Amino acid sequence: TxxxxxxxxxxxxxxxxxxxxxxxxxxxxxxxxxxxxxxxxxxxxxxxxxxxxxxxxxxxxxxxxxxxxxxxxxxxxxxxxxxxxxxxxxxxxxxxxxxxxxxxxxxxxxxxxxxxxxxxxxxxxxxxxxxxxxxxxxxxxxxxxxxxxxxxxxxxxxxxxxxxxxxxxxxxxxxxxxxxxxxxxAFKRFPAHLGMHWVVDAALSVRNLFINYAGSFSPSLIRTIMLKIPVSKYINRPFPSSEHQARHSFQFNACTALLDGEVGLSSFTESSIHRQELRELLDKVVVEHPEDNVANFDKMYGEVALLLQSGDVLTGKCDTFYGHWRKPLSKESLLKKFRSNASHVLPEEKIETIITMVDNLENLSDSSQL
CATH class of the missing domain: 1.10.4100.10 (2-methylcitrate dehydratase PrpD)
Known part of the structure; x- marks a missing residue:
């Protein structure tokens, strides 16, 4: 993982x-x-x-x-x-x-x-x-x-x-x-650096505002994408060129969320990373580092503002994403994540056996059964 x-x-x-x-x-x-x-x-x-x-x-x-x-x-x-x-x-x-x-x-x-x-x-x-x-x-x-x-x-x-x-x-x-x-x-909903979860939720929020404003998501109507993020050099990557860089890029994850309406496993494939329409969005990104936005998982926030060609500005902000310890994933969401990941290497029967065993771990007589 x-x-x-x-x-x-x-x-x-x-x-x-x-x-x-x-x-x-x-x-x-x-x-x-x-x-x-x-x-x-x-x-x-x-x-x-x-x-x-x-x-x-x-x-x-x-x-x-x-x-x-x-x-x-x-x-x-x-x-x-x-x-x-x-x-x-x-x-x-x-x-x-x-x-x-x-x-x-x-x-x-x-x-x-x-x-x-x-x-x-x-x-x-x-x-x-x-x-x-x-x-x-x-x-x-x-x-x-x-x-x-x-x-x-x-x-x-x-x-x-x-x-x-x-x-x-x-x-x-x-x-x-x-x-x-x-x-x-904190448990992640999608496979990327934890800091990305703030900007993704902020981007999804402003995307909904934009669709209500324009009727659909139309990148041509956007002049500038403003990200307000903490100072952290290794996750500030304007144009990632690999899967691992993309997982550590505020810019990539915000623009992917804006373009696709979600970030998931398929977001980090070579074909997704190098899409022309994604590159065009990345070209519009400007980054700011507000003094009150510190590089601390308990205090940071993500803000995404769309400066439109019309002059209007739409803003989305997230200070606690779904999966953060202040807003934990439900058991249903955790099980959905586990089943999805485990399905790549285990048959369904073994997956359900593991879930049952972990649910009753305190009563297990031999932990090596795991």
């Missing part, structure tokens, strides 16, 4: 599940009969993997905004994979600390590889390397157990996030609340 930019996204910005879930599936399958974790064990380990990622990002104000240096899944995803695997394998406290220390030495990938074929490697490596870190710790390998601390004069995890102020964990209790309970996850 990450190669399509179709995976879930959290705040502070990362893709939390992609690095954790495959590691737990592998660990469940690896363990011998009689030691298989049950569904509740699996769910707890999954939450631990997400909790570690969320806490590490909350320790840094730099991590709260759309990243510029390191791709977050390659950093916190590696740590989350190690933590989740260590939990599922029931490692000791000392072994868990060493697993995180080992994982820190395996973490990190640059944002410059976003919108390329190399980007999906980041999350694949994160799950693999975090998994390996936990296995190495289980075999006795040691690392700096204080890697997550703010070590004076020597960078630990702060090497990845410059403004980093870790806080001690409170003593666990029966009333412990996971970050996931306080901050839900």
């Amino acid at each position: 990450h190669s399509m930019d179709f995976d879930d996204t959290w705040h502070p910005a990362t893709h939390p599940s992609g690095a954790v879930l495959p590691a737990l599936l592998a660990a469940s399958q690896m363990l011998p009969p009689g030691t298989k974790p049950n569904g509740m064990d699996f769910l707890l380990a999954f939450n631990v993997g997400l909790e570690v990622q969320g806490r590490l990002m909350h320790f840094s104000t730099e991590a709260h905004n759309i990243p510029k240096r390191f791709h977050p899944p390659s950093v916190v995803g590696t740590m989350g994979s190690a933590a989740a695997t260590a939990k599922l394998l029931s490692l000791s406290t000392a072994q868990c600390a060493h697993a995180l220390g080992i994982a820190a030495s395996l973490a990190g990938a640059p944002m410059a590889n976003a919108a390329t074929q190399a980007k999906p490697l980041h999350i694949g490596n994160a799950t693999r390397l975090g998994f390996e870190a936990a296995l190495l710790a289980a075999r006795g390998m040691e690392a700096n157990p204080l890697i997550l601390d703010d070590i004076a004069g020597c960078s630990g995890f702060s090497a990845f996030y410059g403004i980093y102020h870790p806080k001690p964990l409170s003593t666990p209790s029966d009333h412990h609340e996971f970050l996931l309970e306080k901050q839900d996850i």
